[in-house]
Amino acid sequence: MKQGLCFIKSIELDRPSSNDKRADYERLKESLQTDELSLSLDLLKTLPGVLREKDFFLKPVLFHMDGRHILLELFSEQCLGVAIDIGTTNLVASLYDFVTAEKLSVFTIQNPQLSFGVDILSRIHYAMVHNVEELQRALIEGINKLIISVCKDAGVVPENIYAASVCANTVMTHFLLGLEVRYIPVEPYIPVVHCPEIIRAREIDIHINREGLIYIFPNAGSYVGGDIIAGIIATELHRRESTSILIDVGTNAEVVIGNRDWILVGAGAAGPALEGGIISSGMMAEDGAIYRIDIDDRDRSIKYKTIKDTPPRGICGSGVIDLVAELYRTGIIDNRGRIKERTDYIKEKEGHLFIEIADSIGITEREIENFLRSKAAMFTSIYVLVRSIGLSFSDIERIYIAGALGSGVRVEKAQTLGMLPLIDKDRFISVGNSALKGAEMFLMDASLIAEIRDVQSRITYHEMNTDRDFMMLFPSALFIPHAEPEMLS
Amino acid sequence: MKQGLCFIKSIELDRPSSNDKRADYERLKESLQTDELSLSLDLLKTLPGVLREKDFFLKPVLFHMDGRHILLELFSEQCLGVAIDIGTTNLVASLYDFVTAEKLSVFTIQNPQLSFGVDILSRIHYAMVHNVEELQRALIEGINKLIISVCKDAGVVPENIYAASVCANTVMTHFLLGLEVRYIPVEPYIPVVHCPEIIRAREIDIHINREGLIYIFPNAGSYVGGDIIAGIIATELHRRESTSILIDVGTNAEVVIGNRDWILVGAGAAGPALEGGIISSGMMAEDGAIYRIDIDDRDRSIKYKTIKDTPPRGICGSGVIDLVAELYRTGIIDNRGRIKERTDYIKEKEGHLFIEIADSIGITEREIENFLRSKAAMFTSIYVLVRSIGLSFSDIERIYIAGALGSGVRVEKAQTLGMLPLIDKDRFISVGNSALKGAEMFLMDASLIAEIRDVQSRITYHEMNTDRDFMMLFPSALFIPHAEPEMLS
Structure with missing residues (x-):
């Protein structure tokens, strides 16, 4: 069976006793039986409280990729994901339920960067003269609006989205991350990065769950973006x-x-x-x-x-x-x-x-x-x-x-x-x-x-x-x- | 030869050309010839500028552990590390130069948490009645002062410290991370975590280089802290x-x-x-x-x-x-x-x-x-x-x-x-x-x-x-x- 980027696992942990003095985290880790597990310090801080409040019964949300697991939540009844295509002109998102594997809704809005220029070159020019942050901010705001819309449509909240799978052309990927774009349109056309892979949503201010992760499709050069690679995968x-x-x-x-x-x-x-x-x-x-x-x-x-x-x-x-x-x-x-x-x-x-x-x-x-x-x-x-x-x-x-x-x-x-x-x-x-x-x-x-x-x-x-x-x-x-x-x- | 947690590697990268259009990051990664490499988005943002300013000659600082490498800086002439023993009464730090493997200085100060109680139990009690953050803050402030002192002593700056190796008893480790301590002193004596391993210094506001990492010695229970494990390693x-x-x-x-x-x-x-x-x-x-x-x-x-x-x-x-x-x-x-x-x-x-x-x-x-x-x-x-x-x-x-x-x-x-x-x-x-x-x-x-x-x-x-x-x-x-x-x- 196909396994999405995130899933919920219901587990009941052994209770601590004089014969079992494992720490809360290691107790959870062993109960999850995952090879490599990590979590944020913020989430770790909530562990002892949640564990006892829920009487050692948890429903953790886990992100997994490459055999690595990242704990995103300790107890959740819902686990959603969003796929986003960042086009030069339009932003499209579709919302999924990781538990039922159902598509809940799709939404399209215009890329707010259009106000900086219809084509990519004029936006790059703007970023070079002013700064890339302004274009990044416009894009992020657009994505956040899109996420709110796609959630409203499905009657859910963005806080329950734990993962996003994002594709875009190379320049839009750089705008998303706030990376320098000035070397992309000039010989020999060098991007900053090909494979950004995974970042925390909050690092770029994308409003999904605060522990949520974003996967960004890699590019194969300035003119071969993650959108093309995603398209190849689709076909x-x-x-x-x-x-x-x-x-x-x-x-x-x-x-x-x-x-x-x-x-x-x-x-x-x-x-x-x-x-x-x-x-x-x-x-x-x-x-x-x-x-x-x-x-x-x-x-x-x-x-x-x-x-x-x-x-x-x-x-x-x-x-x-x-x-x-x-x-x-x-x-x-x-x-x-x-x-x-x-x-x-x-x-x-x-x-x-x-x-x-x-x-x-x-x-x-x-x-x-x-x-x-x-x-x-x-x-x-x-x-x-x-x-x-x-x-x-x-x-x-x-x-x-x-x-x-x-x-x-x-x-x-x-x-x-x-x-x-x-x-x-x-x-x-x-x-x-x-x-x-x-x-x-x-x-x-x-x-x-x-x-x-x-x-x-x-x-x-x-x-x-x-x-x-x-x-x-x-x-x-x-x-x-x-x-x-x-x-x- | 022994290799410390961090090191500087001098490298000259191939320049981009019409036959070599690799992105800046992948160019750097391949030049470093490391298996698994990661870096923060903040550092990635500075890559295209630094690379061209330094004409593709870099002196990156790398942290390594378990075959994983984390890029902490793109160009640095100095790379320092600090070992810290967080005692209930005293904080001791020793400063090392990763390049020469020399010990530069040692410094001891009182643990500022003494004002919350001489013994650990009264500090736990304070944390339970008030909050753990107050004790964490006091400790972190003490560590930051200690780091300034040990650096002043050696004529260097904390910004050049890229790694810290820290040991403490289990309770002090929890205070350092701002973790709940209330379950530690009561039957069956359960800590929140045994092996915190690595965290970013800035996550807990420790003032070394802003990309710097902290390794925390694991504990083996509420009464067997990382300080004991470090002691065993030493002997x-x-x-x-x-x-x-x-x-x-x-x-x-x-x-x-x-x-x-x-x-x-x-x-x-x-x-x-x-x-x-x-x-x-x-x-x-x-x-x-x-x-x-x-x-x-x-x-x-x-x-x-x-x-x-x-x-x-x-x-x-x-x-x-x-x-x-x-x-x-x-x-x-x-x-x-x-x-x-x-x-x-x-x-x-x-x-x-x-x-x-x-x-x-x-x-x-x-x-x-x-x-x-x-x-x-x-x-x-x-x-x-x-x-x-x-x-x-x-x-x-x-x-x-x-x-x-x-x-x-x-x-x-x-x-x-x-x-x-x-x-x-x-x-x-x-x-x-x-x-x-x-x-x-x-x-x-x-x-x-x-x-x-x-x-x-x-x-x-x-x-x-x-x-x-x-x-x-x-x-x-x-x-x-x-x-x-x-x-x-």
Whole structure:
């Protein structure tokens, strides 16, 4: 059976007697029958009182990893854990009950660091000019709010959360810990730490139980963060003999290719984000987001669907892909993304042509161009990575689509655009937020630590920014579907 | 070569390059080539700055124990350690340089807890009525003053102390950590913890380097403290095939008997203290203490020597033994300690007979009686312990005399009194402050941890308070030398 990072163990201790004069702590330790046990001085101070108040019957909360056990509480009826994905744009948390192994609730909020800059580079810049503590504080406050929300949702209190499993990209991990970020974005791109592993929540002022511990997923470099490693864990790509690809589209797009023998990550050239930022009408895949768009072949009328059928508020990632693919399919835009045929919903807006899907929601010609840069970057990354190890697309058994595109994307539309390779549709698997999923899996199965470390140590990073093939092939991929369509399959 | 708890290692790290993108911490870790390494988040935060400021040349301070390494500093030219013996009456510290393995200075101060009560029981009572924090604070303040003094003496600063090796009796260890003491003095005498092992100095507000660590000697029960275990380590009694005895006379007298196969500790019936407390003229063995007394057979005149030949301020332990032995030898007192013959230096003082050695320094008849209770307790403890394992005094190869009696005692005088068994004088070895010595040895040789743990686990405790033999034999030992002198050899 899988054992989460924390558990409660009900024990009745032998009572002290003239034949058994063991100290309270050693009595407890021997009763727990654990190899290596530790606890804080604060908790030790409460031991004699609790032990006698509870008449030597305890329900201790234990954290365990690597055969080490850490005592977090002496008597508790509830033991919760939280998995957190710290994205550049959003913070997502899911709450678990370690006893029942149930997921209790999930919550998403915006990363409060957005007020320091939408993209990571501007936040790094801010930290360099001002200080990293300000960004750390904003992030921690956001996480604490998120934890309160996810707890309220489940009708529990943060004090009963004893462990958090956290993944983030390398820069966000550094912000979380208040570590220097100035050396991350400059050659040769050196983070302060790869494997922070475990820290006390109170050390960084995260409000869970005051003895609570936080596990932080390791990174494999400045551009390969813990979120990617968590994503790999979620897909189990690293376990299989056959080669798979994981495409995670968040604020940046990252591509992983690998199998049980090797793992290669390409990143650093995602182009503008597909999530939110790429178009002014862009939004996350939440209520009111247009996620499906079809254009009628004959009258060119637009039909769309919104999430939960609520009035449209914007377009999410899969909606943008649908839109551009349908505009191209019906001949409204050409293979460079330029509008070649006007319809009644194509309007002038601040000197630009604007394709309006619903009240003021739509896309400009310029935004289509940006989108095509993103799709070109993504496809070229995949192509270069696959070719760099002497494979072709037909060798790829599975392609996992995660992140912003994750749940809603219609593969055939993305293929129409030349965003994804032309391989059998069945080989594409939507995995939603793979990073969060990986963090959840580890939260609820501490034995995965060995795999996490193994993946971290096996990752090879392929930098696209400086890759000659990438640079050469990128311009052809700006076309729909591609200037050399044979490269798509 | 022996390796202390801390050391400095000079290293030059590989510089980052496009072929070597390891994070700062992992770069350092691999350069140190240690198995298991950890450091605080505070120290990690300073790593990127220090690394570049020092151009990748570091002199880290490392603490090591059990194959674990803890990074305490990134660049230091000096690395000091302190051994501390926390006695009920006195605090003693000795300062070492980990690099040269030199002892730099030693210092003794009174335990500031004396203001809460001279004996341990009244301090426990105070803690129960008020709170343990007050006693902890007093002790910590004393230790911090002691550390400042020992550093001033050596011309160094406490910030360069990275490790402390501390021993104390069980109650004092609990006071040091702020742990509950109320269950220690009552049946079945249960401490909170036996093996606290390592804590951060700042956790209990000890002012050494802010990353500094404190090792605390384990206890083997309420009446067998870390000071006894340290004393055993100092004498190496636990290593030898032949059986030895260690008599440690502090505020209480404790007797250890053992060899490499077994260790037995008898305590709990020491009677009034020999150190300081037993007589109103009593004092520690420091400048001005009368440590040698001879009485002329013919004219009964008294000759004495003081430490460093300074004017007499009081009488230390060995002086008291000399005095009572000489009073008995010259027939001034009888075998019950009562004055049977008056001399010109025997005076009335507040209704009691007072034997004056120097200006107002001396001993009363009542104090002699108390002393004889202590000597009776000590001898009877030794006798009962030796007999309980089927041995006789002739089987004992060495008797180590430690504590208040340690350095100055004249064995023949103690034998005259029936305080020590009548075995060959060569078998007695003075070991001074054996507890401090043990703490020093571990400070400078981390590999001793295995022996400390082994000794802790092997100790059997023999309670004198409830021992029928002890109770039966004690009255006879109140006589000088003994009501049944054949028991002395």
